[in-house]
Amino acid sequence: MIRVILPPNLRTLAHIEGEVELQLNGTLTQRSLLDAVEAKYPMLRGTMRDQVTQVRRPMVRFFACGEDLSHESPDAPLPHAIANGAEPFLIIGAIAGG
Amino acid sequence: MSNVRVLVGTRKGAFILTSDGARKRWKVSGPHFAGWEIYHIKGSPVNPDRIYASQTSAWFGQIIQRSDDGGKTWNTPGSSPEELQSSDGMPKAESNKFVYDASPETGKPITTHQWYDGTQHPWEFKRVWHLEPSLYDPDHVYAGVEDAAIFESKDGGKSWQELAGLRGSDTGPKWQPGAGGMCLHTILLDPKDPQRIYIAISAAGAFRTEDGGKTWKPINRGLHSQYIPDPNAEVGHCVHRIAMHPSRPNTLFMQKHWDVMRSDDAGGSWHEVSGNLPSDFGFPIDVHAHEPETIYVVPIKSDSEHYPPSGRLRVYRSRTGGNDWEALTKGLPQRNCYVNVLRDAMSVDSLEPCGIYFGTTGGQVYASVDAGDKWKSIVRDLPAVLSVEVQTVQ
Secondary structure, X not given: OEEEEOOHHHHHHHOOOOOEEEOOOOOOEHHHHHHHXXXXXXXXXXXXXXXXXXXXXXXXXXXXOOEEOOOOOOOOEOOHHHHOOOOOEEEEEOOOOO | OOEEEEEEEEOOEEEEEEEEOOOOOOEEEEEXXXXXXXXXXXXXXXXXXXXXXXXXXXXXXXXXXEEOOOOXXXXXXXXXXXXXXXXXXXXXXXXXXXXXXXXXOOOOOOXXXXXXXXXXXXXXXXXXXEEEEOOOOOOOEEEEEEOOEXXXXXXXXXXXEEOOOOOOOOOHHHOOOEOOEOEEEEEEEOOOOOOOEEEXXXXXXXXXXXXXXXXXXXXXXXXXXXXXXXXXXXXOOOEEEEEEOOOOOOOEEEEEOOOEXXXXXXXXXXXXXXXXXXXXXXXXXXXOOOOOOOEXXXXXXXXXXXXXXXHOOOEEEEOOOOOOOEEEOOOOOOOOOOOOOOOEOEEEOOOOOOOEEEEOOOOOEEEEOOOOOOOXXXXXXXXXXXXXXXXXXX
């Protein structure tokens, strides 16, 4: 089971607590993972990626396995540890401000 | 007996204050949408239980929220399971999709505007500043957005289409952002003419349509702004707010960056009515519910000192449609007060006597139940207040 941790504001928006769990087939990528999150929680469309261009919003980051994957290609395969659920995929609201 | 519902948008959520018609005891609910900026929250005049809210975040973008039960529960329009089925299997979920119209069919799309350095800059959607529900249909609502444009939804906020004729008017490339961004913050619907709408943009000015939003013309003649190269230019004026009494839709009142202005010909020409105000800088302006010549402003010291002159929070009332102003101070802090009152943070109820309400960047919401003679803080220590709207409900 793929595990996704959303930032608190998006958990509130989607009316969920704790981790999101996804069951996906095929090669796991940022795009397929985010598509699945948005399909399950449609109110999140546009909050992580632009509604039209699908480009990551500037102050949203994607972390996994201790790495910042925000600048990776959305179609690059995600680490095996994410695909098998050993590690969660973290969607982060970037630290900004004082 | 009528009740009053005050809808308060703040930097960190929405609050709903309710009272009976006496307006003495208030119940506070919230924060709704905790942690998000609520730029505006406003109910439909046709169905007061239908309320729209603009929920935004620099991190996560724009969300439109809708309540159909007077603010008890909320949803993102179109997000129920049965509404989400589309042919490709992906949810539509387009209630937060604001895309500028670049089609050749609808007007003359403008793709750039003036930027701070004098170059042209593409329009980029940032947020919804103002939601104005239709006077006739609770599913029809207008949205004023940054970068400045007007959108409408005819399906209760599920989807949005730009009224592109506004940006497509000849002046679009001359518009430029003010310090708060290039926002369309005021939408006034003429109750006597469904085809006429007024809007205002910082920093472009005021505009009017006579055909329901297809075509627009600037209505800024008489405005004088020293901060632009031609003080009398057709556009470029930093209009902060416009107000209108529904019984007299040809008479408009304006709080500009500096100057309080008045028009008696639907914006065709303006003249200054600042009169004896201690400062004619400010943000909100509003009109008494039953007296079309009684208007209210909150003078602010200057464009860099966004607080009341002398640290005294004073609402000024004119019973003569401007020029002659009286300070209203009873119940308002008269020393060491350095809050601001933002452009959408004042509203009136329709009870008798008329209630006046405003919120501050210090988190207080003040109310007067006698048209401004005396004031009382009905809630305090909220996050900075961005908007205040009032509903009179049964």
